[in-house]
Amino acid sequence: MLISNGDMEKRPVRLLSKEYKKVKKLYESAFPAYERLPYLPLVLLATRKNTHFDAYYDGDTFCGFTYSVMSKEAVYILFLAVNDVHRGKGYGSAILEDFKERAGQRALVLTIEPLESDAKNYDERLKRLTFYERNGFKATPYTYHEGKEYYTVLATHDHLDEKELETLFKRAICYMVPVKLTK
Template structure:
């Protein structure tokens, strides 16, 4: 399996596919405005990857960097490519690209009462299988509370706040609740 990571550009032939996948793959309350993602990706600390597998478009990866932290903000694999090990291959490649950095992400909490409990459980198992571990922290972004998983070391709440302030800017970051919670 040969993966190719390319920085997304608005003129990219994959741009429309990525936007459509993003809108389908993430619930409304977990999606930042797509235009904001695109504009923020022009910053040097943001990597918006279009991913091809064996020359076929396969998905997207959006990472925000700050100091030695890399936050996997969004990862989505095209529906046509799911179940083929591409998601795992993307994560393995990301671990090489961001080697020596603390790589972390947020997933929906496991709540048996949630409508998509099985999906949440499978997602969590996927990341654990790929080397991520529980950081025993919760993160609230807007109205959604997430569990934090990571590789390479712990992440402190103050570091997350600094990362998001660096990403969103001081004014925009005040408009959203983004904090670690107990």
């Protein structure tokens, strides 16, 4: 399936698919262990209705992947990663444009590490926030708590139903770890 810019194709990540190993390698390098969920269950859970695990290609070139869960009100992008060698070429923005088209009137929602000036990767966090803001996301008043970790919630819409959002977050990780949303 070609995405909006006509140059990229998305392919579902499934057990034993050609994409399985490529995506796993990027998943493990792009996200620290404490932020990752077990890979095999993610792949298996992606067979659920409204759950999507997709690899993105530009021709034969593997560019990145996303893992998302959709509800009537929102699309939660749990993981989005662009291959290091292809960053800065517009692939991340093209992927987000594809999500905007598929979401229709629904809000796009994602979480990022909070901007803390003493964080070792502060510059990376700032760059990530700037990228998402350039692509239409804004910080919400919500903080997402997953186990001992917490994240800033970004969304494309101003008004989100807190209960709906928390349910979507829990469903996305299949209740594998405790999740809470706070203001």
